Amino acid sequence: GQQLNQSPQSMFIQEGEDVSMNCTSSSIFNTWLWYKQDPGEGPVLLIALYKAGELTSNGRLTAQFGITRKDSFLNISASIPSDVGIYFCAGLTNAGNMLTFGGGTRLMVKP
Amino acid sequence: EAQVTQNPRYLITVTGKKLTVTCSQNMNHEYMSWYRQDPGLGLRQIYYSMNVEVTDKGDVPEGYKVSRKEKRNFPLILESPSPNQTSLYFCASSLGRKDEQFFGPGTRLTVL
Numbered sequence: 001g002q003q004l005n006q007s008p009q010s011m012f013i014q015e016g017e018d019v020s021m022n023c024t025s026s027s028i029f030n031t032w033l034w035y036k037q038d039p040g041e042g043p044v045l046l047i048a049l050y051k052a053g054e055l056t057s058n059g060r061l062t063a064q065f066g067i068t069r070k071d072s073f074l075n076i077s078a079s080i081p082s083d084v085g086i087y088f089c090a091g092l093t094n095a096g097n098m099l100t101f102g103g104g105t106r107l108m109v110k111p
Numbered sequence: 112e113a114q115v116t117q118n119p120r121y122l123i124t125v126t127g128k129k130l131t132v133t134c135s136q137n138m139n140h141e142y143m144s145w146y147r148q149d150p151g152l153g154l155r156q157i158y159y160s161m162n163v164e165v166t167d168k169g170d171v172p173e174g175y176k177v178s179r180k181e182k183r184n185f186p187l188i189l190e191s192p193s194p195n196q197t198s199l200y201f202c203a204s205s206l207g208r209k210d211e212q213f214f215g216p217g218t219r220l221t222v223l
Contacts, residue, residue, distance in 0.1 A: 004153075009151065042115075042216055042217055043201070043214050045212070088153055088154065092208075097159060097167065098169055099212065100170075101153035101154040103153045104151075
């Protein structure tokens with residue numbers, strides 16, 4: 001099946017720092033999604049991107065749909081301790097019926 | 112409250128003993144799916160269902176079965192579990208295949 005390469009796999013940062021993570025693929029996707037998973041819970045949708053080049057913000061989070069439709073990135077500004085968790089990118093093709101997930105980025109924030 | 116529920120939340124079993132993990136949603140969603148989550152591999156789709164009586168294989172369907180007799184329920188069946196099926200399992204539902212998927216709380220399965 002299709003694969004999404006997500007990096008970095010983990011990050012350990014100081015509170016207040018900005019964070020950036022990205023996903024790349026050899027396949028084209030028509031929808032990019034970013035999820036966050038808190039410990040012991042299921043993933044929750046943060047941002048959805050539907051058009052190439054689209055830049056969307058949700059509070060301190062900003063995500064972009066790459067112009068080639070093969071990549072996406074997520075930025076978190078001024079991180080806080082509750083940002084801790086695993087962040088997943090996911091892609092959906094126009095014809096596909098399945099979401100393909102990246103391997104996740106584990107974020108740890110030191111107060 | 113709109114939600115996806117899974118049962119059980121935790122299960123330890125032995126190789127070969129058939130088990131079922133239930134999933135139910137109260138949002139009248141048409142699309143439901145099952146994922147397994149393993150370290151470094153993200154979430155991989157096992158099976159999905161576009162509607163009642165319509166199911167299809169995902170990326171990793173081997174060793175699993177599903178059924179969709181009613182819109183709200185989508186049980187995952189392991190006829191003969193093996194240790195490589197030890198994982199964290201999530202059920203999800205959405206209005207349609209392109210809509211936001213809502214995830215259940217997860218079921219942690221250990222097969223000895």
